[in-house]
Amino acid sequence: MRRRLGAAVDLLCYTGGSTLDARLVNVEFLPAGKTLRVERGTVVAGALLAAGLKSGMPCGGRGRCGKCRVVFKSGVPEPTPAETDRLTKTELDGGWRLGCTATINQDAVIYIPNGSGAAKILTHGTRRRVLASPSIRKKHITVEAPSTADLRSDLERVLGSLGIEKSPQNIELPFLRHLAARLRESNFSVTAILADGELVDIEPGNTESACYGAAFDIGTTTLAAYLIDLATGDEVATASAVNPQAGVGDDVISRISYSTSRTDGLANLQSLVLQEMNSLIKKLSDAAQISSSHIYEVSVVGNTCMTHLFLGVDPASLAQAPYVPVVRQMTALSAGELGMGINPAGRVHVLPAIAGYVGADTVGVVLASSMYNNEELTLAVDIGTNGEIVLGNKNRMLACSAAAGPAFEGAHIYCGMGAVAGAVDAVWLDEDGLGFSTIEGKSPAGICGSGLLDAVVCMLKSGVVDEGGRIADPEELPQEYAFLKDSLRMGGNGREFILVAKEKSATGEPIIITQRDIREVQLAKGAIAAGIYTLMGRMGVSAEDLDKVILAGAFGNYVRKESALGVGLIPNVPLHKLHSVGNAAGEGAKLALISKDMRGDAARISNEIEYVELTTDAEFQQRFADALIFG
């Protein structure tokens, strides 16, 4: 079934050479641009090693963690069973394969994504293709110079060349202020910038081919940014950064508290995120070798608090019952007024939110999933400190937010850590015993969300933990898993499970999972599962009715589907109905960036979705108690 890495790394690899050996094929790795010749049948991971590039296989090439994804641009091999298991049909059709199982059988060009096994800020998502129909269009025109026979104003002669009869509804002062000079310095050959058919600016010369937009996903922890060619809808560059607001507090509540307790709090937080977004714009522009003044549109998703802070709008009401936002929907804002580092005549589209704790990011997920257009009953879950849950189809959609707490982000966990190098991110139990992988293959220093969930599943499977969440006595372990006895010990706060012995740990201390950690996981998974079942109850459907379950966001992308099912985080559906879609919120931002229709859809989603407030829902309280049980 699964090919072991050993076989691959033993290969003979040629870095160039002209031997016309029928056994040899050419492979080019992008974006590094490195080309080499390898033996036909070489596993991608082996070829990467030979090329001196990162192999990125946290699970050691077992086809388990799904983190070594690559994209075959040409020479695509048949999918392996592990790939059919772990990748969606869309992904497979798009050339996505696992680096540890896919083989190079013919000349191939293979793209190694940013996120592949290294950077853990999720910037890619499953792509929904829509026709690019941006607000902004550029048109090169040659304007008639003034003469005694043609005394029109500069504005009128530009409009005339465009065949526009009416003056713009909204005219920007900066445009008026450089209009005369730009016309004359370019000898009346200029490119008009049109927003929804209305003239908003001109540029000297012909710049028609340079028309870009930037999509942003403002996460509480991280920012993801995408540069898009507005003419084609193609992604040109991506970049990411830590949300610098984290410096004043990890979570939404601490940010709100900072913003309300200090006079300059809100302005500081806004300035922090804006500056970081502007430096991402610079990175994107540098990467694509374009001028940032050729970026004309920005779309933004994020949770409701993040979008409020981005706009400099007071988020205080989000911290007090009944948690209403100041604004859910708004029209395009002026880039210049907001201080975005793009063309000042540009527009900023903040996607609409649904409620105080179901934000524009969730609207982005719904948009990217297309669930609002489909007959299929879809459950979409985006897990962070809050789990945003949407259930429905084109006929009806319900949404809620479950306060999961930060366990799945590795916080409030004894040995917990974020998804950074050295974090245990996958745990398995097989014939060789308990195995694990770490991010970037570094010595284990702690455990992140996906590793924790895997570990709990292994603990449940082996009887180390029972369904109620109690860690067992060593004596209670079934014979089959008796070898785990030594991994159990009593700590200061009850039983503990030793996942990594101190000898193997980067810290010199064992990496353990405590009874309290298990309780944290129970509370988190209980909240999310109860949210899901509350929506299902409201909709009158059961697990069998679900046609599709979507796991969005970083955790949803990295978590093993089997583990999510194993702990009962999501309803019991067949594996093939379960899809990890990556940063679907970011995908939604991209769709809204390139298409007016998509922005219209986003507004419709925000208006039509029924929000269910869980904090005051009696049914939710009951279901929450039930959902604390694993499985």
Next chain:
Amino acid sequence: MRRRLGAAVDLLCYTGGSTLDARLVNVEFLPAGKTLRVERGTVVAGALLAAGLKSGMPCGGRGRCGKCRVVFKSGVPEPTPAETDRLTKTELDGGWRLGCTATINQDAVIYIPNGSGAAKILTHGTRRRVLASPSIRKKHITVEAPSTADLRSDLERVLGSLGIEKSPQNIELPFLRHLAARLRESNFSVTAILADGELVDIEPGNTESACYGAAFDIGTTTLAAYLIDLATGDEVATASAVNPQAGVGDDVISRISYSTSRTDGLANLQSLVLQEMNSLIKKLSDAAQISSSHIYEVSVVGNTCMTHLFLGVDPASLAQAPYVPVVRQMTALSAGELGMGINPAGRVHVLPAIAGYVGADTVGVVLASSMYNNEELTLAVDIGTNGEIVLGNKNRMLACSAAAGPAFEGAHIYCGMGAVAGAVDAVWLDEDGLGFSTIEGKSPAGICGSGLLDAVVCMLKSGVVDEGGRIADPEELPQEYAFLKDSLRMGGNGREFILVAKEKSATGEPIIITQRDIREVQLAKGAIAAGIYTLMGRMGVSAEDLDKVILAGAFGNYVRKESALGVGLIPNVPLHKLHSVGNAAGEGAKLALISKDMRGDAARISNEIEYVELTTDAEFQQRFADALIFG
């Protein structure tokens, strides 16, 4: 016919007292608020003297100069013949009288306008009454507070209370940024500011009754400002100031040259005018005891260069043939973005221009005159350094600008001066010989435009000057005017006419009119008359076809109609067809401020009026040569 002042000042005046004498009546002077009792039949000027208030009679109470205008708010007397001569029907109906001829026959309240005999910056004009239909409307609402049963966003709940379903098309960030706080600090009782039915801001509490606008006329020399109650259209206060840009140059060309020759030139000029406008806003607000944040709309007229500079738009193209503006028409601009010292959510309407030298001020004159709606063939002339001329009616309108030069503003004239205290502003020739008046009755220091034109008419009438503009030999004078012989002398540059002997002059030097001065007047009147005749030729009409001739602006208001006709500045029409309308441009700004329909009309005027460029018009050159002849 005319009552001499002497009879009036001899009156017995009581300042209070309780004698119930049937001969005595009460009079209150506004805005001073001074009340006194005077004998029935007292001339207003006499009562003013008795009250210790300025009488303001430059012509010494002869009913000639028309500068001592007052408004009877109650107790209006029948108009005297002098009033019927000098005041329009609208003025007479509105209670306007001349202070030197009107008598107090019953208890009366009399308003003494700012401009009455003192300040010469024209802030009043003949009022055209239109229904107030401003863009801005205020509505007090009580907004439902959030609850678990009502989770709408703050914005949605404000819109809901207003019965508005759709989000605003354009939303202002400052509004979003204080929305939450304003709702809560006022316990959800707020006043919504609606612009064309769209929510633009809220204010705490009920501020419905405070809804103001400010209209501005930006002249090259002076700024006039008017505070208007938008609910009623009533004028609440007026203020004026010297245009501080005059510090860098008197005329349009020197301003353009400053703005193009220095990097910060344009920004400096913009900032100068903006700051002065903001200090006028403060003066208006103080006078009316309102908050400037309750001013929501501003309208602006001015010549095309002035409106460009106000917007910070490069006026360079106005200084080079073919003299095209950068922008003629534009939509409302954001007060906050422009830096106007009113409510930042407010709008600024700059009236459209017609051409590079026929600006928004001319559109204002046309708007105020209603000529574009009427069947009557109207000629409107606004004289400054340029004479803007409009001819037409509702069927067709033509406009041009004639470069008159600054003679009518007292510049380039040997003893010329502006219309300030001590300037000779009226000259007459009667049985007593040559008489004159000065502004504020001060010792004569020079001569201003209206005085100059009067003087030329007297010189023509007495044969001191012939139709060709030549100053005569003393011997050539007709017997009847032989007494003027001594007023003629030879100077360094030809003959001179001594208007004021050095003994009577404030400077110790005689006030003279030189041969060159006469030539300047000829050139100025020639340009304007030729412009008028060119438009009449283009329209195919003659003087008899004119139903109405309107003289607008300061010069047009202060000049004696007989003198304007006497020198041939305007076509020979019966006196009753000739109307001085005061600051009609400012009136237009007020109309455009209080009414959307009027702004629509202004746009239509700017689009439909046919502009005639005189500098390249062969007919104009010919007519100019002809029009140099007086009479």
